[in-house]
Amino acid sequence: MLAVENLHKAYAGRPALRGVQFSLQPGEVYALLGPNGAGKTTLVNILCHLLKPDQGHVWLQGQPLSNRNRCWLGVVPQENLLYRHLTCGENLDFFARLYGVPAPLRPQRIRSCLQQVGLGARQHSVAHTLSGGMLRRLSIAIALVHQPKVLILDEPTAGLDVEARFEVWELLNTCRQSGMTLLMTTHLLEEAERVCQRIGILYQGRLEAEGSLDELRPLIPAREVVHIQTPDELGVQDRAVHLGLTQRRYSQGLSFWLPEVLTLEAILAQFQGLPITSIARQPVQLEHIYLEVTRQSRA
Known part of the structure; x- marks a missing residue:
């Protein structure tokens, strides 16, 4: 057309x-x-x-x-x-x-x-x-x-x-x-x-x-995005690096890409021993794709 x-x-x-x-x-x-x-x-x-x-x-x-x-x-x-x-x-x-x-x-x-x-x-x-x-x-x-x-x-x-x-x-x-x-x-x-x-x-x-x-969606190698708020951001970031998780900052707190769908209990177990104030997860959405495409274009 x-x-x-x-x-x-x-x-x-x-x-x-x-x-x-x-x-x-x-x-x-x-x-x-x-x-x-x-x-x-x-x-x-x-x-x-x-x-x-x-x-x-x-x-x-x-x-x-x-x-x-x-x-x-x-x-x-x-x-x-x-x-x-x-x-x-x-x-x-x-x-x-x-x-x-x-x-x-x-x-x-x-x-x-x-x-x-x-x-x-x-x-x-x-x-x-x-x-x-x-x-x-x-x-x-x-x-x-x-x-x-x-x-x-x-x-x-x-x-x-x-x-x-x-x-x-x-x-x-x-x-x-x-x-x-x-x-x-x-x-x-x-x-x-x-x-x-x-x-x-x-x-x-x-x-x-x-x-x-x-x-x-395949432009982001993740199934979900997890958002974490914590008073110990460095500790959470170090643990995420050890787990091989990619970090992105979308809003307040820390965000990480999850390569597979996990329950909140399973995610919390990955960060056991760290002070987590709140945690939420969501499927990969257009917002994440858009920000990643423009981020890579700036690089």
Whole structure:
């Protein structure tokens, strides 16, 4: 559906993208992760045909991305770019005209899009009266009004409360189930885990890792991560070295990779004689994978 081939882009000689390539399949949600400055904005601007790469190509349904087929894309920018003095229906009508939706189709298309995002009863509500979550859903409706094949979303739930975030996630899942392809940038690792089928980790312009969560898990040679709080960190660290455990610091206290799943009793037995204040274990998650990929990229 959408393919990125060997993209390079530099600003004043400073590389922003270095050979990025990946592809998206129909009905797939792809998350693009990376710290600030990783190249996500540059990549999104190229995908939206707002910026030309120095090298490489973007293919949309087997055709080079161009002004002619960019209408197959729907874009939801990080900021809600809509007219707050207009009603929801008027906003959609304005953008439907820009996208060239034929006049006879517009009324039904507007009603359908608003219904799809849960704003069917708000067609005549002025945009500035909507909550933050509703405004975000209105932005998504605007991006859907011309029935795109690919939806690109930049930080779709940034600044939303938990309830509004879940509403957007449910909406994106509905779009995916309809066969639409979605690409989203996000800083929320939970969002990527819950919504996306595949994940790409961008760092300093390079796509350092990509795949499903199951495909990314082997990047960490561990089954679980154990978190320990203790007043004797040196003692625990020495014991962990003796046991051959890899240490990482994810939050307060010490964290170690466990090569196999163990009970808490078995873990405590490994540190017998040391003062352990608290101990917890968890499966390897996207957070651990992301931090490890970026750590290795810095090395």
